[in-house]
Amino acid sequence: xxxxxxxxxxxxxxxxxxxxxxxxxxxxxxxxxxxxxxxxxxxxxxxxxxxxxxxxxxxxxxxxxxxxxxxxxxxxxxxxxxxxxxxxxxxxxxxxxxxxxxxxxxxxxxxxxxxxxxxxxxxxxxxxxxxxxxxxxxxxxxxxxxxxxxxxxxxxxxxxxxxxxxxxxxxxxxxxxxxxxxxxxxxxxxxxxxxxxxxxxxxxxxxxxxxxxxxxxxxxxxxxxxxxxxxxxxxxxxxxxxxxxxxxxxxxxxxxxxxxxxxxxxxxxxxxxxxxxxxxxxxxxxxxxxxxxxxxxxxxxxxxxxxxxxxxxxxxxxxxxxxxxxxxxxxxxxxxxxxxxxxxxxxxxxxxxxxxxxxxxxxxx
Amino acid sequence: xxxxxxxxxxxxxxxxxxxxxxxxxxxxxxxxxxxxxxxxxxxxxxxxxxxxxxxxxxxxxxxxxxxxxxxxxxxxxxxxxxxxxxxxxxxxxxxxxxxxxxxxxxxxxxxxxxxxxxxxxxxxxxxxxxxxxxxxxxxxxxxxxxxxxxxxxxxxxxxxxxxxxxxxxxxxxxxxxxxxxxxxxxxxxxxxxxxxxxxxxxxxxxxxxxxxxxxxxxxxxxxxxxxxxxxxxxxxxxxxxxxxxxxxxxxxxxxxxxxxxxxxxxxxxxxxxxxxxxxxxxxxxxxxxxxxxxxxxxxxxxxx
Numbered sequence: 065x066x067x068x069x070x071x072x073x074x075x076x077x078x079x080x081x082x083x084x085x086x087x088x089x090x091x092x093x094x095x096x097x098x099x100x101x102x103x104x105x106x107x108x109x110x111x112x113x114x115x116x117x118x119x120x121x122x123x124x125x126x127x128x129x130x131x132x133x134x135x136x137x138x139x140x141x142x143x144x145x146x147x148x149x150x151x152x153x154x155x156x157x158x159x160x161x162x163x164x165x166x167x168x169x170x171x172x173x174x175x176x177x178x179x180x181x182x183x184x185x186x187x188x189x190x191x192x193x194x195x196x197x198x199x200x201x202x203x204x205x206x207x208x209x210x211x212x213x214x215x216x217x218x219x220x221x222x223x224x225x226x227x228x229x230x231x232x233x234x235x236x237x238x239x240x241x242x243x244x245x246x247x248x249x250x251x252x253x254x255x256x257x258x259x260x261x262x263x264x265x266x267x268x269x270x271x272x273x274x275x276x277x278x279x280x281x282x283x284x285x286x287x288x289x290x291x292x293x294x295x296x297x298x299x300x301x302x303x304x305x306x307x308x309x310x311x312x313x314x315x316x317x318x319x320x321x322x323x324x325x326x327x328x329x330x331x332x333x334x335x336x337x338x339x340x341x342x343x344x345x346x347x348x349x350x351x352x353x354x355x356x357x358x359x360x361x362x363x364x365x366x367x368x369x370x371x372x373x374x375x376x377x378x379x380x381x382x383x384x385x386x387x388x389x390x391x392x393x394x395x396x397x398x399x400x401x402x403x404x405x406x407x408x409x410x411x412x413x414x415x416x417x418x419x420x421x422x423x424x425x426x427x428x429x
Numbered sequence: 430x431x432x433x434x435x436x437x438x439x440x441x442x443x444x445x446x447x448x449x450x451x452x453x454x455x456x457x458x459x460x461x462x463x464x465x466x467x468x469x470x471x472x473x474x475x476x477x478x479x480x481x482x483x484x485x486x487x488x489x490x491x492x493x494x495x496x497x498x499x500x501x502x503x504x505x506x507x508x509x510x511x512x513x514x515x516x517x518x519x520x521x522x523x524x525x526x527x528x529x530x531x532x533x534x535x536x537x538x539x540x541x542x543x544x545x546x547x548x549x550x551x552x553x554x555x556x557x558x559x560x561x562x563x564x565x566x567x568x569x570x571x572x573x574x575x576x577x578x579x580x581x582x583x584x585x586x587x588x589x590x591x592x593x594x595x596x597x598x599x600x601x602x603x604x605x606x607x608x609x610x611x612x613x614x615x616x617x618x619x620x621x622x623x624x625x626x627x628x629x630x631x632x633x634x635x636x637x638x639x640x641x642x643x644x645x646x647x648x649x650x651x652x653x654x655x656x657x658x659x660x661x662x663x664x665x666x667x668x669x670x671x672x673x674x675x676x677x678x679x680x681x682x683x684x685x686x687x688x689x690x691x692x693x694x695x696x697x698x699x700x701x702x703x704x705x706x707x708x709x710x711x712x713x714x715x716x717x718x719x720x721x722x723x724x725x726x727x728x729x730x731x732x733x
Contacts, residue, residue, distance in 0.1 A: 127534045129469075180714050183721040187467045187673075190534050191665040192717070194469075195710050198662045206703040331658065335538060342535055373550055380543025387536050388524060 089256055093249045102320070103360065105252045108259040109316035111356035114344065115266045116309025117337050118355075122346030123270050124302040125282035126189045130177070130196030131337045134170040134307040136329030137200070138314025142166040143217045143324050144210060150236045151224020159236060166315035167308050174307020178300040189303070197331040204326035216325025219318075237319050255316050262309060267349055269305065278302055339383045345395025354394045434574040439691050445580035447687025448587040452642035453657065453664035454671070454679040455591065456635035461673050462611035463631025464522060466533040471639050471664070472657030473544035474513060478640030479559065479647045479656070480552050482506025486560045499560055503644060507637045514636030515629035522632075523625070548654040556651040565649035583645045590641055591680060594634070607631055663687070666709045670716045672726020682724060686712060 093101045117131045142162035149158035181192040204211045211217065221233045239250035269275060277298050280288040285295040318324055340359035345351020366375045386393060390400060453471055460468045468474075486502025493501065521540065525533045567578040598604035609617040610627040618624045639657075646656060667686055671678030686709045694705030716724060 121531065125529060125531050127531045129538075180717045183717050187530060187534060188669060188717070188721075190469075190531075191467065191669050192713060194665060195662055195713065198659065199706050199710050202703055202706050335542060338535060338538055339542070374546065376542050376546025377550065378546075380539045380541075380546055383539035383542070384521065384536060387528075387532060387539065391532070 086260070089260070093252045098246070098248055101248050101252050105248070105255045105320050107353070107356045107360045108255050109313050109320055110340070110359050111353045112259055112262045112316060113310050113313035113337060114341050114355045114359070115262060115349070115352040116306040116313070117341045118344075118346065118348070118352045119266065119270065119278070119309070120302045120306040121338070121341055122348065122351070123275060123278040123282065124299055126182075126299055126303065127187070127338070128193045128303065128306060129190050129331075129334050129338065130193030131306070131310050132331065132333035133193075133196035133200045133329050134174060134310030135314045135317065135333070135337075136197075136204070136324070136326070137173060138166040138170045138311025139317050139324035139328050140204070140211055140217075140314070141169040141311065142315040142318045143219060146236055146318070147217055147219050147222065150219070150222060151226075151232075151234070156236075162318070163312075163315050166311045166318075168311075170311030170314070171304055171308040174310075175300065175304045177307075178303035182296055182299045182303065189299075194331070194334075197329050197334050200329040201326050201331075204329060211326060214326060216323055216327070218323045220322045235322060237322055251319050254319050258312065258316060262312060263349065263352075266309070266352075270349070274298070274301065336379075339379055341393075342383055343386050343393055345393030346391075348393065348395035351393050351395035358394075431573065435695075437574045438576065439695055440688060441576055441580050441584070443688040443691035444684060445577070445583040446691070447684040448584045449642045449646055449660055450663040450667050450687060451680040451683035452587050452590070452638055453660055454667040454683050455594070455676055456639040456642075457664060457668050458673060458676050458679055459594075459631055459635040459638070463607065463628045463635075464518065464526075466522070466525075466530070466537065467665075467668075467673075468635070469534065469537040469661070470517075470540035470544055471635065472661035473541045473548070474510065474517070474636045475639030475643035476652070476654060476656050477513065477544055477548055478506045478510035478636065479643035479652055480548055481509045482640070482644055483557065483559050483647065483652055484552075490560060495560075496562070499562060502560065506640050506644060510636040510640040511633035514632035514634070517636075518629045518632035519625070523628075545654050552652075552654070554654055556653040558651050559644065559647035561644070561648035563648060579645075579649050583649075586645060587642065590638060594638070595676075597634075603630070663709060666713050668723075669713050670709075670724055672723025674727060675723065675725035678723060678725025 093104075096104075113131065113135050116134075117128060120126050120128050142165065144162075145165060146158050146162045149161065150156075152158070154161065177193065177196065178189075181189050205213050208214075219237075220235050222236060223231055223233050226232050235247070237247070237251050237254070239245040239247050243250065245253075270278065277288070277293045280291065280293055281295045281298045288295050288298075314324070314328070317328065336359055340355035341352070342355075343358045344353070344355020362379065363372070363375060366372045366378065371378075390396060392399070453475065456471050456475075457468060460466065460471065482502040482505060484502075485505040486498050489501045490498030492498075517540065522533070522536065525536050528536075563578050563582060565577070565579050568575045569578060570576070598608060606617070606622045606627050607630065609620070609622055610624050610631070614624050617627075642660075643657065646660070650656075663686065664683065667679045667683035670686065671680070671682035689712070690705050690708040693700050693708050694702050700708065720726075
């Protein structure tokens with residue numbers, strides 16, 4: 065066991081593992097079946113949203129119940145400029161513009177919400193952010209000339225005027241003619257590239273100076289202030305970052321589906337994001353990916369087992385069980401198993417072993 | 430229609446709607462006082478209680494008649510809610526007593542999801558009518574103004590329940606115990622008060638209050654599993670505006686917010702019917718900027 069942990073701590077080995085992962089991510093869509101590729105794309109784009117929520121929830125200890133609002137706004141911010149400008153003088157620039165807006169608009173909204181909502185300690189953020197999807201939904205339906213109302217906006221067959229003056233129909237996220245890729249493979253590469261970039265950014269954010277500040281704010285705000293770290297400022301920063309990642313996830317949703325509607329903002333998605341974050345592992349980068357797998361896979365699995373009416377119950381039970389038994393989420397499973405194994409081994413030698421262990425746990429709480 | 434009559438109707442209907450928000454907000458404050466957390470499942474518990482009332486009511490009405498059947502349903506629903514609240518506190522939330530605030534919130538969200546799924550599984554997702562003395566459509570006339578019976582009844586019943594709760598809290602030994610636990614649980618325990626029991630009672634009372642509001646809402650618009658999702662948001666807004674530690678504050682905030690929303694939706698051209706939901710949200714923002722502890726809340730000072 066020692067050998068294994070030494071081995072996994074080695075920097076070179078870790079770097080190698082990351083490179084291997086990148087190669088696998090790069091090659092596998094060429095070999096896998098279509099639905100596997102689209103499913104992995106879906107997991108990747110959800111993982112970006114959950115990474116964002118994890119920064120505010122897992123790392124900074126603030127509950128946001130409005131994350132679907134930022135994903136939905138990001139999706140609109142991406143799809144509307146593409147719908148209106150793609151194929152025009154901006155050409156592919158419309159997609160870049162959509163991407164930038166999908167980060168900028170949710171970011172600014174998140175900043176405004178956080179500047180106000182973070183003023184109250186504790187639960188205020190949860191109580192205020194729950195209003196975002198509840199209000200975003202009717203707003204999106206009211207301004208239906210922009211948002212398409214309940215019908216939503218689709219850019220799968222977008223009409224545009226070509227250089228010869230004729231009108232064509234096309235999909236902005238179809239694979240380029242010379243690439244030899246299918247559309248879903250092309251979309252996969254766009255999604256995975258942006259996802260990897262987001263995870264690299266997220267990793268360095270939570271590992272560096274900001275991550276340590278988040279952790280102190282989470283564990284004790286008074287200590288944070290006494291060290292010159294403003295809890296207010298860092299909570300605002302974390303929330304804004306979460307909103308930006310949510311918005312980018314909305315852009316990726318548009319790449320994946322070429323469609324969005326007001327349903328993307330709906331409150332139940334916010335709850336699903338929160339559940340996925342906890343199930344995957346709050347405060348863990350790997351946990352964000354595991355949470356995304358849970359988010360994407362749970363519904364098809366329940367449908368496949370003919371159990372979809374139990375879906376909400378299962379989600380509720382899973383979240384409570386995880387909180388009871390595995391507060392670190394699935395990401396902490398290897399550590400928990402290792403601890404159990406170790407306790408089992410020492411427990412046989414000395415009866416006092418496990419009792420001393422549990423006593424120390426209770427005093428720590 | 431004459432403008433005064435319309436205004437009077439709007440005002441009374443808004444008070445009734447606001448009293449539903451107030452009941453749920455007060456339930457949230459009660460739970461917060463008893464256990465220091467915000468229960469996002471409060472609405473789901475209210476809906477579950479109402480479904481129990483509907484089932485019992487419908488089961489008894491054929492044998493005992495309309496009025497006793499309805500009353501039996503209500504009594505059962507309230508009793509079941511008290512038990513449900515106590516059981517959830519004892520067997521679910523008690524485990525998170527020492528957990529971080531955000532963990533507790535997530536636990537209540539899990540509960541919310543679980544209850545919603547359970548209700549859907551047992552009773553289905555389609556709206557069903559609730560057997561009650563009055564529906565949402567009867568009205569009576571005073572001086573040329575049509576006033577909804579449901580609105581008046583709802584407003585009065587909820588205000589009466591609040592007065593009863595206030596008497597319970599201020600005038601009985603049980604209330605003294607509840608207040609002692611809310612104020613300082615460890616010194617309450619030292620003076621011989623059963624803290625755990627008091628917390629269960631706090632949760633039970635809150636659940637019953639929520640269920641009363643749930644039944645009144647169901648009488649007007651029927652029952653469906655997500656009946657209280659929207660109302661929960663308003664209740665939470667009222668809690669933020671009024672202050673988590675101020676029962677009177679949240680009631681005033683809930684009623685005021687509802688009236689303001691309704692009037693703004695009718696009389697401010699730009700807002701209109703579709704955008705009136707934004708009004709409470711703007712109010713929250715204003716309050717948080719001016720008085721972050723809520724309009725009636727006390728500022729708490731944390732000493733290290």
